[in-house]
Amino acid sequence: MKNHNCKECLIKSAAAKNLNNEEFEILESNSVQVSFKKGEVIFKQDALSLNVAYLKTGLVKVHMRGPVREKILRVVRAPTYLGIPTTFGDKINQFSATALEDTSVCFIDTNGKFAYEIIVELCKNELFDYQKYVSMSQKQIPGMVAETLLCMSDRIFENSRFNFPLTRGEVGDLIGTSRESVSRVLTDLSNEKIIEMNGSEISILNKELLIQISEKG
């Protein structure tokens, strides 16, 4: 935790861009910035709410405990809000967030000025999740893995080569399959020279084919 200056923040949220000086003072006195190391829990399911978390830098997985195992709901890159972890009315988190990289987060005591931005964020998430669940229910595993790789490459890292932030097991939790299946698909893709793996580093060699696989399912 450290002192911070929301007005001078270079990674201001869209909501914060509309605030006046007085409102910035309110924001600063009602928020706190915290750093997290890779693997640290930012907020935890079943714990009391820490209000809204704004992911300033880093990469985070948002996940929920399922009847059998943990399910990764999404993987998000800064800057973004981490959603509203509680239901209205209670203050118990319904899901968790864990840092996949070193990360800094601002916890904000919610006030009216942020409501609009938060709603926009929630709508985007809802749409994104609907699309994801449609995909998941209709595609086979290679399609889902391909889609995940493309998503990482295009949306998270914006690079065809990147350091894969998830373990095989976590990819399984994300797309709803077993770690073994993820393993096998990845080695298949590697054997077919569609991707290249070096430890945790992954390069996409044949993006067109990968897109085909992700679309065909």
Next chain:
DNA sequence: GCATTAACCACAG
């Protein structure tokens, strides 16, 4: 039936 897909188990590195 036979083939395919994928989950579960187990063991090795």
Next chain:
DNA sequence: CTGTGGTTAATGC
């Protein structure tokens, strides 16, 4: 944690 092989269950042709 990861990779692999054997086994099993469900599904499709």
